[in-house]
Amino acid sequence: MFSFAGSTFRALALAAFAVFVAHSGFWTLLRVSNCLRQAAPLVNEDYGAIRRRTLGTSYARAVEQLRRAIPRDGEYLLVRDVTEGDGGGVYWLRFELAPRRARFLGVLSALPDADTLRRTLPPGPRQVVIAFTEPRPPILMDREDFLRALDRPHGSL
């Protein structure tokens, strides 16, 4: 009796394992075939095209402009705008601009008024970069322009 129950349980366990292999195998092969199907026509795609395809043309172009404006060993002030949600846009932009050094000012809507901010701003970086949630491209502003704009309603940035 116990032997029969044991055999049945072992058979059930193996059957469950077989179901896992079949189910997972199907989805894995589907995923692999998608990866290969995507890769095959893009073998000769250059890095600029890859960036435009994955980041969006306007975002990739904006990052290129920022890279030209801020020297590779330079620094910038970084502000995060979360009005359209907080999807990590500030991290992605910092990654795209690295090794340029970022000094984080904070969330745009939580920044103090321009006079207060002017007094606390570090003397170095001249450029302010505002990061939005992807795919909205970032904005580059001169420090004084940014402070002037801060006194206006935030929507005007």
Added chain:
Amino acid sequence: MAAAEKLAGFVGVLVFAAAGIGWLETLPDLRSLPRGRALGLAYLLGVAWVAGSLYALSHFAGVPLHRSAVWVVAALPIAVGFVARLAWGSAARRPRPRRRRRWLEAAAFAIAAVVCLGAVAEAVTNPLHDWDGRMTWATQARYVRAEATVDARVLAEPQWYVTHPQYPLLLPVAQVAALELTGAGDDVHAFRLLYVAFLPVFLLVLYGFPRRRVKRRAAALTVMAAALLPYPAFFPTGGAVSAYSDLPLACFYGAGLLLLLRVRPGFSDGVAAGALLAAAVLSKNEGTPLALAALALAALAGLRRPGRRRRLAPVGIAALFVALAIVLLVSWRAGIPNRYDEAYGSLFSLAALWPAAVNRLPLLLPKIRYEMIALDHWNLFWSVAPLVLLAGWRGLGRRRTAHLAAGALAPLAVAWIAYTLSVDPAQVVRMSWNRFLLQASIPLLTLFSFALDDLLRRCRWLRGKAEA
């Protein structure tokens, strides 16, 4: 030209593997390992050596992380291994009878190869698009590469916006080495292959090490199951297609633990395990407690057997490597002010752990269960695995089962401590449980292979077909 650039990442992978093969040639007990198993171990040793040495040379001696330094560090073990091979030749290699590969093994290897090919295709086609990879690891690699030092100004000066600046940098340094080897630019994502290569290594470790304790069909089926898990291969928050350090940590920790838990570990096992556990320390914050847990478990295993001194010697050698890695990590961190970090270390106290460690169970267990049964994370595996472990319970009566189980629990215990200290544990579970499970997966899947072996042995109706 673009196609060639994309495959430049293979140069880094090959150089790491060659450096590891060089070291394996100098380790008498390991140089006669079967090719597949040796290759997996070699890649881990190569990454540990090249990135670990560059990390130490950059921090202690101020050696710039340029191409010439990478080539010198990588060439040293290759040259030493070549000399060792010439000196010892094939005398140390035992001739092995050529075995016929059975259909189940062939199927498992074919599936594993197809999955790895899919991960390679993803990595060469698309740039990095995961969360932590871009927020922390790959960004740190760019800072380190630009300043050619692990003590980069941007990390050491507190005013700069760097997330988790004290996270250990072994994998970012490996990434820098891989890119320096080919002189690739910032936007070249060829370094992703460095992370993808840990997937076949993970599978080779899973096949090779339990293989001496279980029949081939059980080892092959375990590899097949591991290859079919969505999380280790394709998940963008910790899998091989991401630039997270969790799969590398799983390999370093798991392989180091298995080497130390061998039935008769020798000097070579101690050196190799020490290098791998040192790499675990330098890969992630949780690498240090995991390396210490592996050493403690191996010491316990050695104490319980006759001939203690001989059995504990490899653990002592490994402990020396781990201690050196901890010294490097502490010294490097001393110059880096922490910021933009959860700082779990500063929250840690016994008072903070109790009674929250128990009180939070009812809140967190359902969330953990959800993570484990979500089809796009682990498919049906964690629903099926308990059945296999129960049905094959006799297979868990082996000598090292308790040590392996404790080794699997170590990453989960680290996770539980983090959840106990966290102010938003439910959110942390969602973000990290699967990654801790991945870190525990080599000892867990080794236990799974023991149970599966017993299950297959005891199903007599299968025997005729499987042995055929």
